[in-house]
Amino acid sequence: MARSVYLTGVGAGGGKSTIALGLAELLSRQVERIGAFRPLVSGTTPDPILTLLGDRYPIDLPMADRYGTTYAEAATLVGEGRREELIGRIVERYRAVERRCPAMVVVGSDFDDTGDPGNPRALAFNARLATEFGSVVVPVVDGFGQEPEAVAAAARGAYHDLADLGATVLAVIANRVSGPMTLPELPVPAYAIPEVPTVSAPTVAEVAAALGATLLAGDDAALGRDVLDYVVGAAHVPTVLEHLTDGCLVITPGDRDDLLVAASAAHVAGQVSVAGLVLTLGARPDPRAMRVFDGLNTGLAVLSVPTDSYDTISASSRIHGRPSPAHPRKVEAALGAFESHVDTVDLARRLAVSRSARVTPLMFEYDLIDRARARRRRVVLPEGSEERILRAAEVLLRRGVADLTLLGRPDDIARRTRELGIDVGDAQVVDPITSEWRDEFAAGYAKLRAHRGMTVELAHDVMAQPNYFGTMMVQAGHADGMVSGATHTTAATIRPAFEIIRTLPEVSVASSVFFMLLADRVLVYGDCAVNPDPDAAQLADIAISSAETTARFGIEPRVAMLSYSTGGSGAGADVDKVAAATELVRLRRPDLLVEGPIQYDAAIDPLVAATKLPGSPVAGRATVFVFPDLNTGNNTYKAVQRSAGAVAVGPVMQGLRRPVNDLSRGATVADIVNTVAITAIQAAGEPS
Incomplete structure (x- = not known):
């Protein structure tokens, strides 16, 4: 079964980050942990794709272990005629990572003897590594600015070139295509993903960094806006207003206070949604104009650069964005594009990774x-x-x-x-x-x-x-x-x-659960938000509803009816209530695994369970924790949330005829x- 998928670009660019995200998402739904690997990296700065995948997915590996070698080291080895040594070194480092991960995403490197990433040698290099790794291959064709016929020819050629090189092709993906298109019939699936401006557009912050700009106004939200277009403001106000477009970055001389105020007013009035403003020539706007700008509360950034408008627009046009941990909107947009245009169910089946x-x-x-x-x-x-x-x-x-x-x-x-x-x-x-x-x-x-x-x-x-x-x-x-x-x-x-x-006819009381996302497992706590002091019958209802909710979301319900007593170790009205509720659950749902009364440590810890309640199918393995009252449940979920760093999803209401759910403020x-x-x-x- 395939445990590894290898992405390789066909030509420069192609948006491999989007495809890497999509495939990592598929694998992460099936296994506990994935690995990410690149054969070659620059070595001078953190690799952006490895950084992106490492931030989003639980890749518990040092960055130094996630790549084969650097471009400089590879060039030296190839130059000395030691290509096979280079291949061996990369494969050895890959195997060391693969042994620690149930599934792998490998993002091929644009390397060849000529320095041209579009050279056939680059494809051969990646095909060879994919074969050595035992990976299936997904070639990514860059469709940006290409005619449909050219994209189709490139996709067809990529498949046949890789097949001729002995690689096993999983699917062919053309990314960033212009509009809808149909790819050629191939022995494997072929998908076309359209250009999504939000993914490839730089943010105002990226433009500012690339231009070495000084921030005159704006916060993090203003700097996070996408730049979809550039408009140079040099004409009179009515003419410039006519040419403004949604998402445009207005580039204008710093002494054009009229354009600063006019573009900001158009944005506030809802005539156009401007991304921000860049003031050139190092000139600062008149303080009176800036007071007007501040009073408009535009939420826009104003940048100052020393260059003139021509050089500024020239430099800006070379800036491209990419999904990164700093830009979660781009990540979500990339995943949305992938999932909307790729048959993820079929691709997951073809990946054939055993689900954990x-x-x-x-x-x-x-x-x-x-x-x-x-x-x-x-x-x-x-x-x-x-x-x-x-x-x-x-x-x-x-x-x-x-x-x-x-x-x-x-x-x-x-x-x-x-x-x-x-x-x-x-x-x-x-x-x-x-x-x-x-x-x-x-x-x-x-x-x-x-x-x-x-x-x-x-x-x-x-x-x-x-x-x-x-x-x-x-x-x-x-x-x-x-x-x-x-x-x-x-x-x-x-x-x-x-x-x-x-509530539903068969349910005496509506209740709630929290899904507690701990570092290594998901637990279900109920009821922590609705019922202050349920009686035995209501507690049984809560337990059954919680078990059904748990099963609906793919977790095997093993129900622990919590108390300060395990088995017969304690006595009292509160223990008796939990014991009676447990018997009602067993009577009404004999198919459920339920244990109670039981203490929290015996419910979750196998070692404690072996001592306090040996032989129980629930003790030490519980997934559903039913608290005897709201005071206990609410305090416990918040203690676990804050002390263990758990993510608490909920409260999720259950027992209603139709779903209504509450958010924490x-x-x-x-x-x-x-x-x-x-x-x-x-x-x-x-x-x-």
């Missing part, structure tokens, strides 16, 4: 994305103008995780996305205040809450609240699930769900992405 029986945190997170994409659902986000929500929405839409509805005023959301320099254009935007659904929802809510004295008039006011409106969207089938809580309390998020969606963008994916997966299992 253990579910690691990274595998769990990637599985969420995969499963949500496979059965795409619509999720409503009531906090539609909040920055973290918008940044997460961009990631979710790029990766195709879910269709999204953002609640809020369209002009507010448009303004925030423009200020942040992000794109959520595929999201539906609904304003609860003016929505045509408001009257319908008010009537429906009044009917549901009539026993509490709710009238249509009062319900009409309630429907102005985003969480209630979003919950009614789910109830009415306009959305499949809801995620809120980035700026709202847990009560404000889940109270509408209890009132409107309600400290949720990161990654937390929001994971929670939306979980909600979409839950929705896919719900009746429509």
Whole structure:
């Protein structure tokens, strides 16, 4: 079975970073740990692809072990006629890494005797190494600026050249192609990935570094904006305004205060989304103009360079961006392009890497994305103008995780996305205040809450609240699930769900779990957010719901009913409650592996389990930890989160008829992405 995949470029460039990311993502869903290797690196600066993969994936290897040798050393060996020694040295270092990793991604190096990366010798060099490594090969054809016929010919030639050299080709990928195209029929799959400006465009920070610019205004967010175009401002204001484009970097002499103010005003007015401004000739703008600029609150960077406009635009046009740890938006955009245009299911099958029986945190997170994409659902986000929500929405839409509805005023959301320099254009935007659904929802809510004295008039006011409106969207089938809580309390998020969606008939109490992503495993904690002091029947419900949630997300449920007593070592009302709940679980679900009462150490540590509860199929191997009350559960999950550096995903609600999930008010963008994916997966299992 193939344990290693080798990327080789056909010609210079090609965007191998995007393909390396995509293949590493596939492998990381199947095995606990991957390795990354490059035959040759410069040796003078950190290799950008190895740095990128090492930052994103748990590659527990020193950087010095991840490459064969340097270009300079390789050139010396080849020059001395010691090519086979070079090959042997690289293979030896590769084998040392391969023995420590279940799967490998190798990114070929552009090396040959002539220094021309497009020379056939470079392809032969990489084909030889791939064969020695036992790797399957993925040639990457650079389609940027090429006619479809030329790209097709290059793809066909790459396959046959590598096959003639004895390499085993897994697939052929043409990257950065201009528009849709069909690649030729080959004995292996061939895919075309379009040019994605967000991936290849430099950021303002990269332009600033390349030009040696001085920052006059702007923060990290301003420097992170993508530069999609360059506009030189030399004409009168109306003419320059006419030529501004979205994502353009305006380059103008430093004494053109009129253009500084005009371009900034056009950006704030929403006429165009400018990336930033570069002032040339080393001239500083008049302080009065800068005060106007500051007052506009553009969120843009202003750079100063000593060169003139011609030299500045010439130097800028040679700057290219690439996915890197410093630019997560580019990483997500690259992965989104790969996953949208490559049959990842078929490619994963062809890679034929045995899937690990253990579910690691990274595998769990990637599985969420995969499963949500496979059965795409619509999720409503009531906090539609909040920055973290918008940044997460961009990631979710790029990766195709879910269709999204953002609640809020369209002009507010448009303004925030423009200020942040992000794109959520595929999201539906609904304003609860003016929505045509408001009257319908008010009537429906009044009917549901009539026993509490709710009238249509009062319900009409309630429907102005985003969480209630979003919950009614789910109830009415306009959305499949809801995620809120980035700026709202847990009560404000889940109270509408209890009132409107309600629990499943077979469940006496709604509850929640946290997925605890530890360094080497994923555990499930319940209930840590909803029920203060459940009785035995409710605790049994929580345990069964938690086990079902755990199984739904690919983890084998082994349920530990926690107490301060293991077996019969202690006594008291709290122990009796847990014991009674355990028996109810066994009665209702004899197929579940459940143990209780049991202490946490006996549930998680095999050595302690062997002493306290020998022979138990759960003790020492538990994956689901059911706490006896909210006080214990909430404190424990936060202690583990903060002390062990675990990522806590949740609370994930369970027991409701349709999924509504809560976010911590400290949720990161990654937390929001994971929670939306979980909600979409839950929705896919719900009746429509």
